[in-house]
Amino acid sequence: KNSYTALVAVTINQPILNASAFPLYAESKRLLEAQTAQSTDDKRQLAFDAARAFFIALSSEAVLAAANTRLDTAKANLADTHERVLGKYVSTNDETRATIDLANALHEVANDKGAVQVAYVALAYVINAPVPAKLETPTVLLDAGRAPLPRADALVRLALSRRPDLVARQKAGLAAHDFAAEPLFRLV
Numbered sequence: 281k282n283s284y285t286a287l288v289a290v291t292i293n294q295p296i297l298n299a300s301a302f303p304l305y306a307e308s309k310r311l312l313e314a315q316t317a318q319s320t321d322d323k324r325q326l327a328f329d330a331a332r333a334f335f336i337a338l339s340s341e342a343v344l345a346a347a348n349t350r351l352d353t354a355k356a357n358l359a360d361t362h363e364r365v366l367g368k369y370v371s372t373n374d375e376t377r378a379t380i381d382l383a384n385a386l387h388e389v390a391n392d393k394g395a396v397q398v399a400y401v402a403l404a405y406v407i408n409a410p411v412p413a414k415l416e417t418p419t420v421l422l423d424a425g426r427a428p429l430p431r432a433d434a435l436v437r438l439a440l441s442r443r444p445d446l447v448a449r450q451k452a453g454l455a456a457h458d459f460a461a462e463p464l465f466r467l468v
Contacts, residue, residue, distance in 0.1 A: 297468065299465040299466070299468035300462050300463075300465040300466045300468075302465060303458045303459065303461045303462040303465055304458075304459070304462055306455075306458040307455045307456075307458035307459045307462070308455075310451045310452070310454045310455035310458060311451070311452065311455045313447075313451045314447075314448045314449075314450075314451035314452040314455060315448070317444040317445070317447040317448035317451060318444070318445070318448040320444040321443070321444040321445040321448060324444060326406070329406050330403075330406045330407050333399070333402050333403040333405075333406045333407075334403055334415070336399045336402070336403075337396070337399035337400055337402070337403045337411070337415055338415050338417060340392070340395045340396045340398075340399040341396055341414075341415065343392050343395070344389070344392040344393060344395070344396050347385070347388045347389045347392045348389060350385045350388065351382075351385040351386060351388075351389050353385075354378070354381045354382040354384075354385040355382060355385075357378050357381065357382075358375070358378040358379060358381070358382050361374050361375045361377075361378040362375055362378075
């Protein structure tokens with residue numbers, strides 16, 4: 281006869297209270313708040329980049345318009361100088377000088393056209409959408425920029441309350457304090 285004797289011992293170890301979980305939970309909440317604020321700040325930075333690219337494109341258009349005006353002036357100057365040369369009022373050196381001015385104006389227009397195209401490509405890249413052929417000047421925004429500035433201390437208070445990057449850093453610092461308190465809670 282075979283006899284089997286079985287001894288079964290089951291041990292279950294379940295803590296009733298895990299005190300170190302409380303600071304870890306607080307840390308996780310603060311890290312989530314920090315990441316949310318950082319994501320908001322990333323969107324804010326993208327908006328500033330889009331505005332910067334928009335104003336670069338707008339100013340490039342204005343520079344091109346000025347270069348086209350200079351080109352028209354150079355063409356008119358060359359035509360006028362040519363008529364004076366035919367009337368023997370000025371020498372051919374003056375006509376050569378006017379021709380060089382026209383060539384410089386043409387060169388400047390070509391460079392400025394390239395700068396406008398680069399600015400439009402950069403703007404399209406930042407906003408991730410096609411850019412219209414002609415940009416509208418934001419007169420309301422430009423007029424608001426001419427308004428007098430508030431006092432410096434009011435601006436600092438406003439910036440501290442609205443800057444999500446500062447909130448993110450503050451929450452990350454508080455999360456670090458929570459994490460540092462965790463080892464003491466293991467003693468419980």
